Amino acid sequence: MTSVQLPDGSVKEFESSVTVKEVAASIGRGLAKAAMWGEVDNQPVPLDHTIEDGQKVDLKIVTNNDNAALATMRHSCAHVMARAVMRIKKGVQLAFGPTTDSGFYYDFMLEQPLTEDDFKKIEAEMAKIIELDEPFERIEEPRERALQICADMKQDFKVEHINEGLADDETLSFYQQGEFVDLCRGPHIPSPKMIGAFKMLSIAGAYWKGDQDRQQLQRLYATAFFTQEELDQHLENIEEAKKRDHRVLGKKLGLFHIDEMVGQGLVLWTPKGAFVRQQLQDFILSHLRRQGYDQVFTPHIGKLDLYKTSGHFPYYQESQYPAIIDRDHISKLASEGCTCGELSNKMEAGEIEGYLLKPMNCPHHIKIYSSQQRSYRDLPVRLAEFGTVYRWEKSGEIGGLTRVRGFTQDDAHLFVTQEQLSTELAGCLELVKIVFKAMGMDSYSVRVGKRDPSSDKYVGDPKNWELAEQACREAAETLGKPFVEEEGEAAFYGPKIDFVVNDCIGRKWQLGTVQVDYNLPERFDLSYIGPDNKAHRPIMIHRAPFGSMERFIGVLIEHFAGAFPLWLAPEQGRVLSVSEKSEEYARKIEQQLISAGLRITGDYRSEKLGAKIRDGRLDMLPYMLIVGPRDAENGTVSVRDRVEGDLGAMPVAQAIARFQKEVEQKAVRQVFKNDSPGSGSETKNEY
RNA sequence: GCUGCUGUAGCUCAGCGGUAGAGCACUUCAUUGGUAAUGAAGAGGUCGUGGGUUCAAUUCCCAUCAGCAGCUCCA
Structure with missing residues (x-):
C-alpha cells in the first residue's frame, strides 16, 4: 500500500508502488498532460519517479501553467x-x-x-x-x-x-x-x-x-x-x-521630433503633437478653474540666491544645467585668470552672481505667495502654471518623451493651513483620478514615496517629515486602492503620492504626483496671519496630475497605440473622393465639416479609394468620409469608423452631429490593453 | 555616467577595402475607380562628425556626437 498526500490535504492510496505520472493520471487526464514534474516531500522529482510500495509521502504535481x-x-x-x-x-x-x-x-x-x-x-x-x-x-x-x-x-x-x-x-x-x-x-x-x-x-x-x-x-x-x-x-x-512604442509612433504620426542639433532630451513639438498637448492642457485647465486655482506665469530662470534658499543649489547641482553667470563677473574673472575649480567655489560661496535654468517651479510660485501679506482668509492659495523646467539628466537615462531634459509640468502649488491640508490633498488626488478616468487608464499603481532616513539628501526637520508622511498615507488611503510605501522615493523637500504606469515594454513611469511639504515654507519663511492675529506657517502641496506633458503624452501614445480618441485626434477625419469626378462635392463637404468645428482634411489624389483608405488607416484616423457620385446625388457622406468600419451613407448633418457628440463626451472607444512582455520585476531566488 | 549594440536617401533597411542599392514616401504623366496598396517615368545620398591606417576607407582602427537595451539616477 502506497499513500500519497496532495497539497489540498486529500490522500490517495495505491495498491503497490506508483510513479508520479500515474498519480497524476489517476487524478485527471488534463493534469497528466500538463504535469512537468513532481515534488515528493518538497524534493523535485521527474514524472517517472517511483514512489515505492509502503511509502507515505507528500506529493505536489507541478504543471506547465504554474508560474x-x-x-x-x-x-x-x-x-x-x-x-x-x-x-x-x-x-x-x-x-x-x-x-x-x-x-x-x-x-x-x-x-x-x-x-x-x-x-x-x-x-x-x-x-x-x-x-x-x-x-x-x-x-x-x-x-x-x-x-x-x-x-x-x-x-x-x-x-x-x-x-x-x-x-x-x-x-x-x-x-x-x-x-x-x-x-x-x-x-x-x-x-x-x-x-x-x-x-x-x-x-x-x-x-x-x-x-x-x-x-x-x-x-x-x-x-x-x-x-x-x-x-x-x-x-x-x-x-x-515595439510597434506601439511612442518613439516609433511619434515619428510615424508626426507628433514630435528630437533633433541632434537642438540637443539630447529636448523635444520639438510638431503641429500634430502640439495640438494633442494643447487639448490636454485645455482639458486640465477647465478643471483647475472649477477647483479654484489661479493661473500664473513665471520666467525660465532665476537667480542663484533663489535656489540657495530652496536648497536646489548647490545640493542638486549635478541635476541642473550649469549656472548662467553674469557678464561682468565673467570678464572680471577672465582677467584674473580664474580656474574652473575656483569658479565653482566662488559660486557656492555666493561671491559670484548668476542665474539658473529652473529645475522646478516651486521657488517662483513661493515668491508669488510671499509677494503680498496673506491672511488665513486668503487660504488656500492655489497657483497653477504649465511650467517648463530643465534638468541635466545623465545621457544614458534620456529617451523619447518619457525621460527628457526640458519638460513642462502641469504644475501647481497650494498654500494651505493645517486644517485645510486633508481636504486640499483629496482635491488634488481627485484631479489625478479625473485625468486617468478621462483617458480610460485603469492599470496604474499608487506609491507613497517616503524619505530614506539613512540618506542625507533630504532637507528639513524629521518631525515635519513624520507629519507630511502621515498626511500622504492618510490621503492615499482615501483612494480606495491598494498602494505601496517606498523609502527613498520622496522629493528632497517632502514625501509624495505618485501614480505609476507601465510603458509598452514594461518599464514603470511616474506620472501624476501629489507632494506634501513642510520644509520649503520654512526655508522661505512663509507666513499668513491667523484669526489670532499672529503669523503662522502655511503648508505647501506640490501637485501635477499629468506629471509632465512630455512623459504623459509619451505614455498616452502607447496607451492608445497611436489611435487617439476623437477629441484628442489632431486629424479627426479625412474626406476621400472616390474619383476626381466627386472632388467638387467632396471639397464642399470638407468645408462644411470644418465650419462645424471639426478638424478635417481631404484626400483628392487620383489614387484608388482602397489606397486612400489604407493611408487613412495607417494615419490612425478616427473617421474617413467617403464621397462619390452616389453621395453627391443624395447629399450624403459614407462614414468609415476606425472602430466599426463602414457605417454606410448618412446625411452630412447626421455625421456632423455624431462627431460633435463624440467630441463633447470625450468618448474613449479604444485603448490598447497593456499586457506588456516587459522586463518587469525580479524574483528573489537569487543566490 | 557605466556595459553591450547601432548610425547608409524623408522613412524602413540591404551592401562593402576599389567613392552606393531596394521597398515605401516624394515629383511628373497616364488612369477616374465605392471601403487596406493602379501603372510608368523621374528626382533624391560628400554612407553621423573628426582624425588615423592604406596606393585606395562608407567598409578597418581611434576619438566624438546621437540612438537602442540594461544598470545607476530621476526634485
Missing part, C-alpha cells in the same frame, strides 16, 4: 547558462542570477568582456549541457564549510554574500551539476531536459548589489519557455510592443 514552475525552470536554465559561460571564458566570477517576469539573467565578472558575438557559442554550449542530462543536485553545508567551498572556487562575490546577505543562515545550500557548483537556494527542476526552449537576449552592465560605487558586472539577459511555440510567441509579442 512558479516556469520560474524554477528558468532559474535552472540560468545555471546552465552560467556553466556554459564558465566553460567558454576563464576566470569567471559569479554574482547573482535571478529570474524576472519574462526570463532570467546572470551577472558575471569577467577578465575578457562578453559581446553578443559570444551568444551563439554560449547557446550551443548550453544545448550540449542540457543534452548531458545531469541532474541539479542539492548539497547542504554548514556555514564555515560553505565559505571554504566558495573561497576554494575563488568566488569572491559568493563569499561576500555569505558574510553579508546570508549572515544569519547556519546552513547553506549549493546546487551541483557536473563540474558546476553554485551557491543557490533553489529549487531546481529534476532534469535539465525540461528546459524547453531558451534564447540569449542581451548583454548589459549592472553594478554589484545595485550600487554604482561598486564593481560593474556584465549581465546576460535570456529567457526560456517550456515550448518553442511559447518562446516564439513571446518574441513576437516583443516585436509587436
